[in-house]
Amino acid sequence: xxxxxxxxxxxxxxxxxxxxxxxIDLNAYSAEVKEHGKxxxxxxxxxxxxxxxxxxxxxxxxxxxxxxxxxxxxSVILSSAYQKGIEVMSSTEALKKYDWLSDYWWKxxxxxxxKYTAQAELKQNHGYxxxxxxxxxxxxxxxxxxxxxxxxxxxxxxNIIIAEExxxxxxxxxxxxxxxxxxxxxxxxxxxxxxxxxxxxxTMIHNWAEDVEVRPRTGTIVEDNSIFLSNYVCMKPVxxxxxxxxxxxxxxxxxxxxxxxxxxxxxxxxxxxSRVFLRxxxxxxxxxxxxxxxxxxxxxxxxxxxxxxxxxxxxxxxxLILSEKGRIHAIPELEGKVNNxxxxxxxxxxxxxxxxxxxxxxxxxxxxxxxSAIIRGFxxxxxKGIPEHLKxxxxxxxxxxxxxxx
Amino acid sequence: MIEIKxxxxxxxxxxxxxxxxxxxxQGETIVLLGPNGSGKTSLLNTIIGIPEYRVESxxxxxxxxxxxxxxxxxxxxxxxxxxxxxxxAVRGVKLKDMLRICMEKRGDFDEEKINxxxxxxxxxxxxxxxxNLGFSGGEIKRSELLQLLAQNPGFIMLxxxxxxxxxxxINLVGRVINELLEKExxxxxxxxxxxIITHAGYILDYVNADRxxxxxxxxxxxxxxxxxxxxxxxxKGYEGCVRCLN
Numbered sequence: 251x252x253x254x255x256x257x258x259x260x261x262x263x264x265x266x267x268x269x270x271x272x273x274i275d276l277n278a279y280s281a282e283v284k285e286h287g288k289x290x291x292x293x294x295x296x297x298x299x300x301x302x303x304x305x306x307x308x309x310x311x312x313x314x315x316x317x318x319x320x321x322x323x324x325s326v327i328l329s330s331a332y333q334k335g336i337e338v339m340s341s342t343e344a345l346k347k348y349d350w351l352s353d354y355w356w357k358x359x360x361x362x363x364x365k366y367t368a369q370a371e372l373k374q375n376h377g378y379x380x381x382x383x384x385x386x387x388x389x390x391x392x393x394x395x396x397x398x399x400x401x402x403x404x405x406x407x408x409n410i411i412i413a414e415e416x417x418x419x420x421x422x423x424x425x426x427x428x429x430x431x432x433x434x435x436x437x438x439x440x441x442x443x444x445x446x447x448x449x450x451x452x453t454m455i456h457n458w459a460e461d462v463e464v465r466p467r468t469g470t471i472v473e474d475n476s477i478f479l480s481n482y483v484c485m486k487p488v489x490x491x492x493x494x495x496x497x498x499x500x501x502x503x504x505x506x507x508x509x510x511x512x513x514x515x516x517x518x519x520x521x522x523x524s525r526v527f528l529r530x531x532x533x534x535x536x537x538x539x540x541x542x543x544x545x546x547x548x549x550x551x552x553x554x555x556x557x558x559x560x561x562x563x564x565x566x567x568x569x570l571i572l573s574e575k576g577r578i579h580a581i582p583e584l585e586g587k588v589n590n591x592x593x594x595x596x597x598x599x600x601x602x603x604x605x606x607x608x609x610x611x612x613x614x615x616x617x618x619x620x621x622s623a624i625i626r627g628f629x630x631x632x633x634k635g636i637p638e639h640l641k642x643x644x645x646x647x648x649x650x651x652x653x654x655x656x
Numbered sequence: 657m658i659e660i661k662x663x664x665x666x667x668x669x670x671x672x673x674x675x676x677x678x679x680x681x682q683g684e685t686i687v688l689l690g691p692n693g694s695g696k697t698s699l700l701n702t703i704i705g706i707p708e709y710r711v712e713s714x715x716x717x718x719x720x721x722x723x724x725x726x727x728x729x730x731x732x733x734x735x736x737x738x739x740x741x742x743x744x745a746v747r748g749v750k751l752k753d754m755l756r757i758c759m760e761k762r763g764d765f766d767e768e769k770i771n772x773x774x775x776x777x778x779x780x781x782x783x784x785x786x787x788n789l790g791f792s793g794g795e796i797k798r799s800e801l802l803q804l805l806a807q808n809p810g811f812i813m814l815x816x817x818x819x820x821x822x823x824x825x826i827n828l829v830g831r832v833i834n835e836l837l838e839k840e841x842x843x844x845x846x847x848x849x850x851x852i853i854t855h856a857g858y859i860l861d862y863v864n865a866d867r868x869x870x871x872x873x874x875x876x877x878x879x880x881x882x883x884x885x886x887x888x889x890x891x892k893g894y895e896g897c898v899r900c901l902n
Binding site: 568603605606608609610611612613614615616617620623624626627628629630 | 704706707727728729732733737738740743744746747748749750753754757758761762786803807
């Protein structure tokens with residue numbers, strides 16, 4: 251019997267709900283939208299678009315970026331690399347250009363995982379292809395922005411990121427909507443391939459609207475002595491967000507770290523986790539999450555699977571409840587399949603300790619100032635290994651959310 | 657500087673202070689002695705204004721103003737400072753952040769001063785750590801004093817500054833307490849006042865106290881020369897103090 255194509259497999263999964271998270275009626279969202287014209291540089295964007303893009307870490311001046319990709323609805327309006335050794339283009343264009351890309355297409359994420367991956371295959375609207383050539387190192391991060399301008403639209407993207415051997419790639423991705431947009435569906439498949447001795451840092455900032463539903467589907471293959479660091483920040487409202495990015499340490503000494511920062515206000519439902527399969531000796535993983543609810547529901551998951559001896563992995567998950575209506579459900583999981591694995595976790599969920607507020611007040615801060623200092627401290631996850639200006643973008647995105655918290 | 661009159665305090669239904677009277681003049685340092693659970697820490701927590709300590713009756717006058725009813729931060733900004741016995745760890749808030757807070761609230765933030773103070777207390781390596789998280793007992797005591805240096809309050813309360821401090825560092829702790837209390841100045845020129853809880857009295861070898869008070873069962877039962885009081889406690893125990901009064 252011949253093997254099914256990706257399309258055929260997707261067709262079989264079009265009604266398959268996700269294993270977790272609220273189910274979405276995909277027919278409620280439209281696939282129709284006008285094409286947008288191309289631009290040469292991001293500074294040509296309108297003030298309104300620029301402002302929203304900046305809120306998710308986009309550098310509209312592109313002064314400190316090695317390349318930019320901008321997709322508005324279903325149109326890739328800009329894809330440019332400003333440094334040698336880097337490729338930036340739409341993933342559909344890359345598929346036409348490179349025969350070998352099929353070896354990477356649906357290899358880190360299963361096409362039939364659920365109806366969202368199926369939709370990304372059957373109704374794909376581009377997505378980005380980012381690649382560093384062997385031993386190339388980006389001076390500045392590459393930036394990508396996925397932008398939705400039409401109410402009720404479905405945007406289904408498929409991204410492929412490849413860091414060839416010995417290369418170093420820093421990416422910042424911002425996803426957001428035009429100010430007038432209230433509803434929409436964003437499905438984002440991302441497949442990362444971090445080859446031997448390579449490093450990828452991926453910082454993703456989301457700023458959706460109140461009634462947007464979001465289903466990222468991410469898989470990462472991490473080879474020998476390579477590093478994958480992922481930072482995810484969502485401090486703004488969203489109707490439902492469900493994602494469980496998964497990394498596979500397949501090479502000896504592979505290292506993965508996921509940092510996640512979430513704030514859910516009333517009406518937002520977030521189910522966000524990260525998972526790492528440690529399949530090679532000496533591989534390392536660390537999952538760190540900070541979740542705050544101001545009235546919304548958060549499920550924060552973490553899953554570490556140690557499959558070979560000599561691996562080390564840690565999971566840290568903290569939740570802060572600021573509202574009587576909010577709920578945080580932390581689900582940390584450790585799965586050791588052999589002996590000689592070193593795996594641990596710590597999880598804590600609660601409200602701010604009164605004693606801590608009083609302590610800061612005794613140094614002269616008002617109750618409100620003390621509370622905000624503690625929240626700021628709670629969200630201040632130590633982010634190692636990424637360039638300073640990316641840390642600044644993360645701090646900016648977090649502090650913009652904090653303003654709503656106080 | 658501070659006057660406590662007929663102060664009775666409860667936590668929930670439990671009375672922790674019972675008709676306490678105490679006066680501390682500007683320039684004066686008092687040590688508070690007493691067995692575990694006698695109300696020493698409760699008195700300090702009531703003065704700083706921790707809400708769980710409900711004042712049933714009495715007054716606390718600071719520079720002539722009744723401070724009952726003021727919040728903790730209002731009291732701090734008036735010039736009341738405290739080194740807690742067991743302060744909480746606050747994740748994400750660095751010791752350096754706390755020092756900045758202390759200084760900004762008194763309106764003269766100075767980065768160089770932070771390093772100077774930290775060096776003085778041998779805490780430079782703790783500045784970028786989350787406050788009290790994983791600190792040793794001695795580091796906690798010194799970090800509390802460091803915050804007081806940055807805060808520079810007029811009335812200084814120290815809850816067991818000598819417990820858990822090793823012999824090398826107790827000298828340092830004593831020096832900084834003397835600096836906080838302006839002990840280098842002539843007694844009549846001092847503008848600060850201090851109230852120090854000590855269990856074993858070690859700190860008295862380094863800090864000169866003007867008076868000692870003994871608390872038993874939530875009440876100040878006796879006052880006098882601090883060294884004499886300590887000697888009495890060492891030889892006769894607190895039971896001896898109680899017997900002496902009956």
